[in-house]
Amino acid sequence: MKPFDFARPETIEDAVAMLDARPAGHANGSALLAGGTDLLTLMKADLSAPDRLIDIKRLAELDNRIEEDEEGLTIGALVTLAQLEEDPRVTALYPALAEASSLAATPQLRHMATIGGNLLQRPRCWYFRNPHVHCWLKGGDECQARQGENQRHAIFDISPCVAVHPSDPATALLALDATVRLRGAAGERELPIADFFAPPTAERCTETIIRGDELIVAVRLPAAQGWRSTYLKAMDRKVWAFALVGVAAALRVDEGRVIDARLALGGVAPIPWRAEAAERLLAGSDISAEVISHAAEAALDGAQPLAKNAYKILLAKALVRRALMALSG
Amino acid sequence: MEPSRHLPVTLSVNGSQYPILIEPRRTLLDALRHDLGLTGAKKVCDMGDCGACTVIVDGKAMYACLLLAVDCDDREITTIEGLATGNELDPVQEAFIRADAFQCGFCTSGQIMSLRALLDANPEPDDDQILRAVTGNLCRCGAYPNILKAGRLAADLQAQAASNGQ
C-alpha cells in the first residue's frame, strides 16, 4: 500500500465535502473506507492509491441498522453481510438476499463487509487484479481476458470489459427490485438498482453510475407480500469462492399461476444481469417443468460465450431451472 | 517523497492498552505482529484469502490483514495470546491439542479464534454451525476433520467447565 492520510469526518456532509475536494498533493483523490474488504485488497495490489481514506464507519447518520416499515425494508449502508444473513426479517421476507449473503465469502469477511461497499466492489478478474496487466478497465487499450484465460468471465458481451460482477447480494437485490439511496454534493437521490449498475464504458470505467462525490446511504427493498425468492450459487469449490454463476429468482405465485417474476444472474456479465425475457415468459404462466425449462432457455438468450466459458450457459440454465423449481414447489 | 504520516493510536488488545504511533496504512495484523510483538496471528496471504490472521474484534471474528490499525482504536481486540488464563488453556486450545487439530500449526491461531468467537456467541453449536464457523480458515495440511472434532470437544469442555463452576 502506498501512504495515505486518514480522515474521520463527523457528518455525511463533511464526508461528501472531503470526497469532492482535492487539496494540494491529493491528485489521486479520496476513497471511502467502510468494511475495507475490497478497498484494502485493491490498495495492496497498487490498483488503487488514494491520497486519503475517509472513514465512514463511525458516521452517526450512516446507518448500520435494518428498519422495517409499510413500504418495505431500509438497509443502512453500513449493515454487514452477517447482519443480512441472520436478520429474521430478511430471512423470512427476502430469503434470496439472506441466502446470497450467507453464500458470500466467509464468516470473517461477512462480519466486516458492508452492503454499501459490497455494491461498489470492483471485479475480481485476474487480469484486472494483476498489477502487471494494464487492462482496458484500468485505462489500457485491451481487455486481455477476451483472448486469454476467460473461463471465469462474462457470457453477456455488453462492455469492452468482460470481467464479471463479483457480488452475490447485488444479484439478489436486483431480483428483489431494490433501490439505492445516494447522497452527494447535490443532495440525495434514489434509483432502482437496475439503474445503479451500468456496464463500464470508455468514459466511465466502473460498474456503477455513482458519482465521485456520492456515497450510498441505504438500500431499500419494496414490501415482499406474496413474493418468494431464493439464491443459488455455483462455485469452483464448496465455499469461499466467487460465483461461477449465481441465480436469484423471485416469484409471486397465486394458486399455481405466476403473477410476477424477477430473475437475475450473477457471474455472467460486468454487472448483475436481469433476465427480462425469462421474466416475461414466466409472468402469467401456469408454472410447470416445461415453462421453467423455457424460462431457463430464455434467460440465457443472447449469451455469447468466450472461448473458455461456454460451460457457464449450461450451468446458468441448470441453476435457473433449479431455483424456479424450488420456488414453485 | 512526502514524509511518512504517522498517527497516534491506542489499541486495546487482550485487555491491555497499547499506545502506538503508526502510519495509517499499517494493518492491524502488522501492528499486532510488529508494534506489539504479538506474532500468534499469522500472515499467509495478506489479502483476506486464508484466515490465518483471524482475531476477534468487538466479539466478532475478523481478518486482521484487512483492517487498518488506525481503524481499530476504539475496538476490543482479542488475539490467540489472550485466550489462556495464566497456564490454563482456553477450552478451544485444549481441544485442539486433544483432537490433534493441526499439523504445522500455521493456521491454528486463526482456526482457534474463529471457534472461540463461535462459542462466545453460541455456546451450544450444532455440527453445521461449527463447520460454518471455520469455512473462512484454510488449512493446507488438511487437518479439517480434527478441527471439526476439536470444535465439538471445545463446546463440551466449555460446558463442563461452566457446570463445574456453578
Place this chain on the structure above:
Amino acid sequence: MPEIRVKPKQGENGTELELIEDEGVRAWAPDADLQIVGQPHPRLEGREKVTGRARYASDVRLPGQLYARVLRSPYPHARIVSVDIGKAEQAPGVRAVIHAGNVPRIPWYEEGVLFESTVRFVGDEIAAVAAESEEQAEDALRLIEVEYEPLPFVSTIEEALAPDAPWVHDDGNIAGEPKTYERGDPDAGLRDADVTIDAAYSTASALHNAFESHGCTTFWDGDSLTLWDSTQAIFVIREQVAEKLGLPEHRVRVVKHHMGGGFGAKQIAWKHDVIASLLSRQAGRPVQLMLDREAENLAAGNRNPTRQRVRLGARRDGTLTAIVADIHQASGAYRTGGEASNVSGTYQTLYNCPNVRTEQVAVYTNTGPAVAFRAPGHVEAAFALEQAMDELARTLEMDPVKLRRQNYSEVDQLEGKPFTLPEGLRLSYDRVADAFGWGAEKPPPSSESKRRGVGFAAHDWSGGTGHPPGYAWIELNADGTADVITGTQDIGTGTRTGLAQVAAEELGLPLDCIAFRLGDTATGPYSPVSSGSATQATIGPAVRAAAAEVKAQLLEVASSVLEVGADRLSVRAGRILVDGDEERSIAVSAVTEKIRPHTLQGRGARGPNPEDKTIRTFGAQCVELEVDIETGEIDRLRIAAAHDCGRIVNPTLVDSQVVGGITQGVGFALTEERTVDPRLGLVLNANLEEYHVPTVADAPAIEHARVGVPDSEANSTGAKGIGEPPLIPTAPAIANAVYDAIGIRFREGPLSRARVVAALAEQRAQGEGSRP
C-alpha cells in the same frame, strides 16, 4: 563404541567413501511387546502451537531488525539493460539495496548467478531492499528503475517444444538429458497383447501454498551468520549458504524450530537465503525476508505440469504384456536441483510387467522453477497410469482391484531384488477394499440429477525408506529424565513426537521424561533433509541406537546398585526391573541419582539400508462420490485409504498424514491448477483467492484402514514413512469414480467445475446427435 567401516561408493563426482556404522541394536520383532511406540499421543509441541507461542521464521524479532523485499521481473523473459537504485537508496528507512551491480557473482542454479542479467520468468529476482519496515521496503522497490528489453518466451510444454520456439536458455529448451528406461521388448508386448490402451493424459502445475511462505531472518555476528529459516533441511541450507557466501560451515548456523508447511518446496537454499544474508551484512543489522504470497507462488517452486502418453498391453486374463509411457514435464525456467520429479518411476515398478519402456523429457519454460511437491512424479504419473489401468479393467470387463492383483509384483523389477515387505501392497488392497466395502452394491444417489460412482487406485513410492546417514545424541540426566538431541527438523508432521516415542520406548522411560531437541545446526548432529517421507525411518533408528547405548550404561550402573547381573535387568516405565524378582525393581532415578553429577550419554547413527532387498511403501484408495449431471458438482466424497508404512509409531500422527495427503489429493483432483496466460507469460492465480485449495467444506469423509505391519527388514524400528504416499492415488481414484458415475473419462486434470460441465454438455450433445 559401535563399529565403523569405510566402504567405497559410486558418488556423483566419482568414487567416494561411505561410512557403515553399526546401529548396535536388532530390529524390534514384528510382535514385540512395545509400550509407547504404537500408542496414540498428542503432539509434544501442541501447547506452543495453540497458544501462538510457537516461533516460526517470520516470528523472530531481533533488536534493530530490518525487513526486506525483493524486486521481481514483471516480464517472462527479458534482458536487463540497466538497474538504477539511486532513488531507492535515498528513500526513507532504507538501509541496504542490492542488485547485480553491487554484489559478487554468486553461482546459482545450473549456469546462472544470484541476480541474472537475463530474467526468465515473472518473479525472477532482480534486486532487493532492506528497510526499517515492510512498508518502507515496498516503497523503495517502486523507486528502483529497471530498463528491460523484453524477449520472446514460452509458457507451456507445447510451446517449448515447437520447432521455432524461443529458447529459455542458450542451449535450447530441453532441460538435461532425457531419461529413458527399457526392459524386455515393449513393442512386442504391445503387438502381442489381446487388449491395448493408448491414451494421453495431462496434469496441471499445482502450487504448494505452504501456509508459511519461504523466508528467513538472518543475523551476522562478525563473520558468523545465523539464519532462522523456514526449511525442511537445516544442514542442506548450512552447506549451501556457506558455499555461496564462501564461509566455513561452522560459521553458519541454521535454526528452524517450527515450520508452517513445506510439502517439498523447502529442501534447498533458495535465493532469498543468500539475499537476506547479503542485505544483513551490508546493513549491519538483522534482516527478515519473507516472501509474500504472490512471490511464494511465482518463484518458490511448483509441481511440474506433465503430458503423458500411456500405452498398456494385456492378455485377456488381465496380465500386463507391456507398459509404455512417453512423458514430458516442464521444469520451469531453471532446474533447481530439488525438482526430483521422477514421473517414470511408478510405470517401471508398480505392476509386474516384463516389457516396459519410459521416456521422460524435461523442458524449460518461462515460468517459475519446479521443485519437489509431496511425492513428486508419482502424483502426476498415478493420475495417468491408474486411470489407464481403470480403462484397461473396463475394456477387459474386469474388476479393477482384481486386475491389479493379477499384476502383483513382489520384487523390485529395476534391481531384481525382493521387497522387504512384499505383501505391503496386497495388505493395502485387502484392508482398503474391506473398509470401503468394495464390490458392494452402490447406494442410490441422493437426488434425481445425481449419479454415484466408485473408483480405485493403487500406488507405490520409492520414499519412506529412510535416507542414511543421520545421528542422534541422548543424555540421561541424573534425575532420570533424558534430553534427546538431533539435527533433524519437524516440518509439521509430528517428528518430535514420533522420535521421542522411539527414545522413550528404548530407554524404558515415560514419554514425559523426554525432552526432544531438534532444528538447530549449532546444537544437534547432522541429519538429512526431511523429504522423501524419510525422517521417522532415518532418525528413528539413530535415536533408538543412542537410547540403546544409554540403556546399556544405565543397566551397568543399576547392576552395581542392585548387585544383580546386568543381563537380568531391563527398564520399563521408568523402573529398573529384575528378571524373576519383581520386588527388587527400583526407579531409574534412584539409579541415576547415585552417580550425580555424572550423566549417561549415548550416540546413535543410522546404519545403511539393506543391500539385498528394496524398501518400498505402497497403498491404495477407494473413492465414492456423486456427480450432479446438471450442475457438474462433485459431492459427497467418501474415501477409504490403506497404506503400508511399516510399523505405526503413533497412529494419531499417521492418521493425520493420511487425512492431510488425501485432502491435498482432492485439491489436485478437482480445483488446483496454476493458470498461466500464454500470451502474457503471467501466472494469473498466484494467490489463494483464485488458486483454490480445499476448504473445510471440501474435505471428504475419510476412513483410514491402518495396515501397520512392521517392516522389520527396513530398519530397526520397522517404521517407514507416510508423509507423501496418501496424496498419490487420490486424484486418479476420484477420476475413476467420476467415470463410473457419468461415463466420462477426464484425462486432463483437474476435474474442475468448468471441465465437468463442459464434458457433460458434450456427452449430451453426442447422445442427442446419435439418436436415430
